[in-house]
Amino acid sequence: MxxxxxxxxxxxxxxxxxxxxxxxxxxxxxxxxxxxxxxxxxxxxxxxxxxxxxxxxxxxxxxxxxxxxxxxxxxxxxxxxxxxxxxxxxxxxxxxxxxxxxxxxxxxxxxxxxxxxxxxxxxxxxxxxxxxxxxxxxxxxxxxxxxxxxxxxxxxxxxxxxxxxxxxxxxxxxxxxxxxxxxxxxxxxxxxxxxxxxxxxxxxxxxxxxxxxxxxxxxxxxxxYNGNIRVTGGGISNDANHISGPSRTGQELADAITKALSNAGVKSTDIDLISAHGTATPYNDEMEAKAITLAGIQHTPVNGLKAFYGHTLGAAGLIETVLAKQCMVQNTLLPTLGFEETGTAPLNITSAISDAEIKHCVKTASGFGGCNGALVLSK
CATH class of the missing domain: 3.40.47.10 (Thiolase/Chalcone synthase)
Known part of the structure; x- marks a missing residue:
């Protein structure tokens, strides 16, 4: 390319x-x-x-x-x-x-x-x-x-x-x-x-x-197609840490998020929704919460959709991005099903459906081998 x-x-x-x-x-x-x-x-x-x-x-x-x-x-x-x-x-x-x-x-x-x-x-x-x-x-x-x-x-x-x-x-x-x-x-x-x-x-x-x-x-x-939702930025990184355990600091996913924001030309304060990877494993969720905090978007509403779909592996990032785009079109925040009490570094987890103007969204993902990805959707 x-x-x-x-x-x-x-x-x-x-x-x-x-x-x-x-x-x-x-x-x-x-x-x-x-x-x-x-x-x-x-x-x-x-x-x-x-x-x-x-x-x-x-x-x-x-x-x-x-x-x-x-x-x-x-x-x-x-x-x-x-x-x-x-x-x-x-x-x-x-x-x-x-x-x-x-x-x-x-x-x-x-x-x-x-x-x-x-x-x-x-x-x-x-x-x-x-x-x-x-x-x-x-x-x-x-x-x-x-x-x-x-x-x-x-x-x-x-x-x-x-x-x-x-x-x-x-x-x-x-x-x-x-x-x-x-x-x-x-x-x-x-x-x-x-x-x-x-x-x-x-x-x-x-x-x-x-x-x-x-x-x-x-x-x-x-x-x-100027009126449509755009994919405006993306970032990929790797922990270089462990074949199955995620980074303990979250720095590398934070780097991918920061790269995606820079690529999209938006600031951390511009983000209105984070569609998280949210596997519900003890280590992934904690790492992701730390990464979101390091990237300066910890106050943004976060949803995780895997209690609806399970982890669909190679389809997960696509399914969740399509639904994040739909949240933007309908100005709707979806709930994180089953969430009751924060068990990670503090995040603004959505627990109920609500209306919100969503101009920019970050979608995150992490996987075995220490890989991390983030993209930005924009109106």
């Missing part, structure tokens, strides 16, 4: 596809009514013990007649198709990009299929990306972002930079993850899962819930 310009990057269409609904509007309506997708599940194919998670029904048809596509790919296709139905985008233009974000992709096939050369190719994220690109008729080479739990946020920041580089006019950014025994056992080995619905930033938080879902954001540099 060449020199980045200050070109405006607009969100021109979006979708959230989750157990709560197949469109952004359906999902936002459920959130406003305090309805969570996280339920207790007794699924031997996922875990020997019951788990609290947000899952699609096992027999749910995401794309009729799409037997050749895995559940992960069907989620991507369903989300992209719904977003594209909202606006005319020339996908066969070389200046239309496609970014796919996921942490696990088709990894669950390792548990159900014979491990051979064909399977190795099938579980490659590149295979899924090419399938999806061909289905819709994209001609540009798909970009894959798989950087733990910041993948979704990083994908949006990458899409913004692709447009600002002048190499692309519009970019379709999509992401999805499905939950398998492989994923569940990994988080169980860390003792990171809560047996009940998670409580981000709460004193009695006991760990995270997992979730399935997909989301799509279509970005454009065309000034005819």
């Amino acid at each position: 060449g020199q980045l310009s200050n070109k405006s990057v607009f969100i021109i269409a979006d979708n959230v596809c989750s157990p709560l609904g197949r469109t952004t509007a359906e999902n936002f309506d459920k959130l406003k009514n305090g309805i969570s997708g996280v339920q207790q599940h007794h699924r031997a194919d996922l875990s020997n013990a019951p788990i609290a998670a947000s899952l699609f029904n096992g027999n749910e048809v995401l794309i009729p007649g799409a037997d050749t596509y895995t559940k992960f790919e069907q989620l991507l296709v369903a989300s992209i198709a719904e977003a594209l139905s909202q606006i005319k985008v020339q996908v066969d233009d070389p200046k239309t990009g496609l970014i796919i974000s996921s942490t696990k992709g088709n990894i669950s096939l390792l548990g159900t299929e014979e491990n051979n050369e064909e399977l190795q190719k099938r579980i490659s994220l590149n295979t899924s990306a090419q399938l999806v690109a061909r289905l819709f008729g994209f001609v540009s080479q798909p970009v894959i972002i798989s950087n733990a739990c910041i993948s979704g946020v990083m994908a949006i920041v990458t899409g913004m930079r692709m447009i600002q580089s002048g190499e692309y006019n519009q970019v379709v950014v999509t992401g999805a993850d499905v939950i398998s025994k492989f994923v569940v056992s990994g988080f169980q080995s860390f003792q990171a899962l809560s047996a009940e619905r998670c409580k981000p930033f709460d004193k009695n938080r006991a760990g995270l819930n997992l979730g399935e879902g997909a989301a799509t954001i279509i970005l454009s540099g065309d000034e005819k």
Whole structure:
């Protein structure tokens, strides 16, 4: 990529596809009514013990007649198709990009299929990306972002930079993850899962819930979308600290936030909403609270949506950014479900739905390997 310009990057269409609904509007309506997708599940194919998670029904048809596509790919296709139905985008233009974000992709096939050369190719994220690109008729080479739990946020920041580089006019950014025994056992080995619905930033938080879902954001540099919400800044950093434990100071996530604010040309006092990563694990929430404080935005209303969706891994940053954008459009602060008493460095956690003018929003994310991401949305 060449020199980045200050070109405006607009969100021109979006979708959230989750157990709560197949469109952004359906999902936002459920959130406003305090309805969570996280339920207790007794699924031997996922875990020997019951788990609290947000899952699609096992027999749910995401794309009729799409037997050749895995559940992960069907989620991507369903989300992209719904977003594209909202606006005319020339996908066969070389200046239309496609970014796919996921942490696990088709990894669950390792548990159900014979491990051979064909399977190795099938579980490659590149295979899924090419399938999806061909289905819709994209001609540009798909970009894959798989950087733990910041993948979704990083994908949006990458899409913004692709447009600002002048190499692309519009970019379709999509992401999805499905939950398998492989994923569940990994988080169980860390003792990171809560047996009940998670409580981000709460004193009695006991760990995270997992979730399935997909989301799509279509970005454009065309000034005819001047009235739309913009992606104005982004920052990525790494703790260089520990493979699974977050920074104890929060300085590195704070650096990503500060970088995103500078990139967006806004001050800390301009931010009206923080859509936090908020996994509800003891260490992540404390680190994030410290980072928000170090970045000077600790008085800004903060919400965490993982008690509604669980942690949707590579889709989380996308789902939560779409809903943050919807908060801005509707001038609404969503509650942090289950939050009662602060259990971290002091933050202004939203505990009830309320009206508020939201001109600028920060979305944060952190993940294994010490990665951190932040982006700014602006009216």
